[in-house]
Amino acid sequence: MMSNLNVKLDKTDRKILEILQSNAKITNAQLSKEIGLSPAPTLERVKKLETSGLIKSYHAKLDTEKIGLGVSTFVQVTLKGHNKRNIDKFLDEINRIEDVIECHHITGSGDFILKVIAKDIASYQKLMLEKVSEIEVVDSLQSMVILATFKDSKVLPIPQ
Incomplete structure (x- = not known):
């Protein structure tokens, strides 16, 4: 089921989304280095993705066994x-x-x-x-x- 995106995603936005899904704790400096932009526009793009609702939240993935959920x-x-x-x-x-x-x-x-x-x-x-x-x-x-x-x-x- 495809929904209409209010935000146009370019290649850089897609790369940001892929990286943040794999590592939400990445620093803005490291993210900017990986996508080839300086830190300020990188942060601006991430904020745009958050405010548009494409990025809904950030979570820590827990080890179920280690916390006793077997x-x-x-x-x-x-x-x-x-x-x-x-x-x-x-x-x-x-x-x-x-x-x-x-x-x-x-x-x-x-x-x-x-x-x-x-x-x-x-x-x-x-x-x-x-x-x-x-x-x-x-x-x-x-x-x-x-x-x-x-x-x-x-x-x-x-x-x-």
Whole structure:
């Protein structure tokens, strides 16, 4: 799905976006060196990309194992009825559960797919039984435990 860009991206803007996605902690001086501009226009371009909304935020990617989050799952959710009231009710409830780190409205046999992260299987089970399955508009849940992750890129391809 393509949306209209309000900002025209040239080759330099694309390079800035690629670099910042890979290393958001890069200094302006280093970034300017890599794209071949002096620091002032480099900073100006980054600010333009931020204010346009193309750059939404900067995040630190944490090591889930090192912070004690050993279980990641995808959960397919089917609602009791696919109508605006049920969708709004579900989203209101799901947004309050911090262990649900992603929520996507999908096509196919389910209505939503969640990415859930928990300390261990017992914590995951408790979360599902006491929170997610207790949302009144939820009809069914299908869990898929992630055994291993071989690619977890947050770098988006920048269309030409």
